[in-house]
Amino acid sequence: MLLKTEGIVIRSKDYGEANKIITLYTKNYGKLSLMARGAKKPKSRLSSISQLFTYGHYLFFRGSPRTMGTLSQGERLDSFRGLRQDLAKTAYAAYVAELVDKLIDEEEQPHSLFSLLLTILKFLDEGKDPEILARLFELKILVMAGYKPEVDRCVVCHSVKGPFAFSVKEGGFLCQRCHHADPQALRPKDNTLKLMRFLYHFDPSRLGEINVKPETKAELRHVMWLFMDHHTPLRLKSRHFLEQMGQFWK
Ligand SMILES: [Zn+2]
Secondary structure: OEEEEEEEEEEEEEEOEEEEEEEEEEEEOOOEEEOOOOOOOOOOOHHHHHOOOOEEEEEEEEOOOOOOEEEEEEEEEEHHHHHHHHHHHHHHHHHHHHHHHHOOOOOOOEEEHHHHHHHHHHHHHHHOOOHHHHHHHHHHHHHOOOOOOOOOOOOOOOOOOOOOEEEEOOOEEHHHHHHHHHHOEEOOHHHHHHHHHHHHHOHHOOOOOOOHHHHHHHHHHHHHHHHHHHHHHOHHHHHHHHHHHHHHHO
């Protein structure tokens, strides 16, 4: 059956002499793997729409549970060229795409992830702060994938009274009275946890200019990555690359 949907290429790899296999995150059908026959040839009509991070309308034959679907044709809506031309942007976009690829099953997902992914890639392309975008995306996709950190109240006693520490093990904010539940809880600055809560509740489409101190961003990244390492099975190549890039810039 020939189906049509909006989609974003989150992975694209060569297959054989002339083909590519793309992973498309779609608005209507969640994540799909599709064979793009001939897409490696520059003259192929599938060539430009099979490039990583491309956003477009896609027509495809859906595979059965045992066979891969086939890309039939597509129309590009945005190539996000900036994401492929700037090394830092490429690295962050690859991270976001890999999070979707590894955290989300190949079954249908709510439309909200599609619009979130599209918004984040668009903002990365426009040059908005990639660290803020990465944290915003992590917080939203972790909730969708079932790894919700508790950022509104103490994860043990549910008190809303701060100041809070952050317990990686317990999975969220920890009040002073509950310190005994996790003596190893992290003690980030108040501003860092406020930023975490703010981003958690924030509607990404409304993101304007946001000014956050580098120390606060670094601290939030540290907390988020420890949380993700503890609670998810993710080991991402793209994150390793971001870590190396960070070392390089110091
Ligand atoms: Zn408590």
